Amino acid sequence: MACNENAPMAKHKMENIGKIIVVASGKGGVGKSTVAANLALTLAKQGYRVGVMDADIYGPSIHKMFGVENMPVDATYVGEEEYLVPVEKYGLKIISLGLLVDNSLAVIWRGPMAASALSQLISKTQWGELDYLVVDFPPGTGDIQISTMQQFEVDGAIVVTTPQVLAVNDARKGAEMFSVSKMNVPLIGIVENMSWFTPKEHPDEKYLLFGKGGGQKLADEFNTRLLAQIPLIQDVEEVENQDCLLSNSNALICKAFEDIADQVVEFLDHQLPNTNGPLKIAVPTVDGHVDDHFGHCDHYTIFEIGDDNEIVSQTTLPAGQGCGCKSNIASVLAQQGVSVMLAGNMGEGAKNVLESQHIRVIRGCTGEVTMLVNAYLAGLVRDSGVGCAGHEDCHQ
Numbered sequence: 001m002a003c004n005e006n007a008p009m010a011k012h013k014m015e016n017i018g019k020i021i022v023v024a025s026g027k028g029g030v031g032k033s034t035v036a037a038n039l040a041l042t043l044a045k046q047g048y049r050v051g052v053m054d055a056d057i058y059g060p061s062i063h064k065m066f067g068v069e070n071m072p073v074d075a076t077y078v079g080e081e082e083y084l085v086p087v088e089k090y091g092l093k094i095i096s097l098g099l100l101v102d103n104s105l106a107v108i109w110r111g112p113m114a115a116s117a118l119s120q121l122i123s124k125t126q127w128g129e130l131d132y133l134v135v136d137f138p139p140g141t142g143d144i145q146i147s148t149m150q151q152f153e154v155d156g157a158i159v160v161t162t163p164q165v166l167a168v169n170d171a172r173k174g175a176e177m178f179s180v181s182k183m184n185v186p187l188i189g190i191v192e193n194m195s196w197f198t199p200k201e202h203p204d205e206k207y208l209l210f211g212k213g214g215g216q217k218l219a220d221e222f223n224t225r226l227l228a229q230i231p232l233i234q235d236v237e238e239v240e241n242q243d244c245l246l247s248n249s250n251a252l253i254c255k256a257f258e259d260i261a262d263q264v265v266e267f268l269d270h271q272l273p274n275t276n277g278p279l280k281i282a283v284p285t286v287d288g289h290v291d292d293h294f295g296h297c298d299h300y301t302i303f304e305i306g307d308d309n310e311i312v313s314q315t316t317l318p319a320g321q322g323c324g325c326k327s328n329i330a331s332v333l334a335q336q337g338v339s340v341m342l343a344g345n346m347g348e349g350a351k352n353v354l355e356s357q358h359i360r361v362i363r364g365c366t367g368e369v370t371m372l373v374n375a376y377l378a379g380l381v382r383d384s385g386v387g388c389a390g391h392e393d394c395h396q
Contacts, residue, residue, distance in 0.1 A: 018131045019155040026170025028139040031193035032160040033061045036136035042261040044091040048131040054096035056138040063096040073099045083126040095125050141177045149183040156188040163214035175222050188267045190219040195229035223356040228256045279305040281340045283369045292344035303373045330357045
């Protein structure tokens, strides 16, 4: 993958919407829509103004989960522009393609057409004032997800998985999609669904039907938090007139979603603001050249790039103590405004820590540091894709 492709398109900031949260999964059937719906409900119960949008073009389900499939969607005009008016229930504003097409007919659209429909659904809905918009992504990593994140400012993502190995392998692809080197969307955390089964008649028993530990393993791999483990329960379909889709009678489930909502709010409230400041590039340096061992370099050279895509200044930063993946260098560089790291060899642990601070990592770099940065700005530097398992010499 090219490490310096064409400049990204300008993202659209939705007026009157505080934060956009996407809920994703690598595969279907893991309870992604259930998590999205209940997160939205819980945020609304906590007093926030919340909208929920079903972005699963091919298999929308949010409208059915909320029991609004027969409610009409009105339209209104703002000036000469026509907008959809979302339906409302449980204090939420809800929009889904399932409300706009015949539910008995399959939607057969190619990727670009589906992505265009979703863009219209987001931007041409009169959401009003919202604190949070929760978007239920379709499973996978296709055109719909990519186009949404390219066009709109997404503030955070949640990845849903179940504990078994195959589900975690697919969820890994979903989590990787949000990484700095891909779409650069902050990963709020992982939700492990169907963690165990507890019969209603025997509330103290747990049956690990799908194994255990998959969600925590994925969270550790991406240096993020496991937001919750949600059990599989019997009364999922007992929804009638409840303000918690999983039934208020199950306090454990409602408490799990309250914990998720609290962590989401905390994460988004403590995000570093996007200041749109100058591009800053860091290079691990020794004697004016790229130090092949990121974690034990002599110092970092930080280059500030001007509007004309040329170097306007450079400073040095001491490397500090400890291995790169265990030191605080990632947070220090982030505080300096660094968003790109041009490095030689680097282990996956260090790469994940840097990317958790929204610093894009380009590996396999060599040569004199100023020449390297100029080559990067000219689009001539590519990520080697090669990690380093230890501190010994590695293949480049």
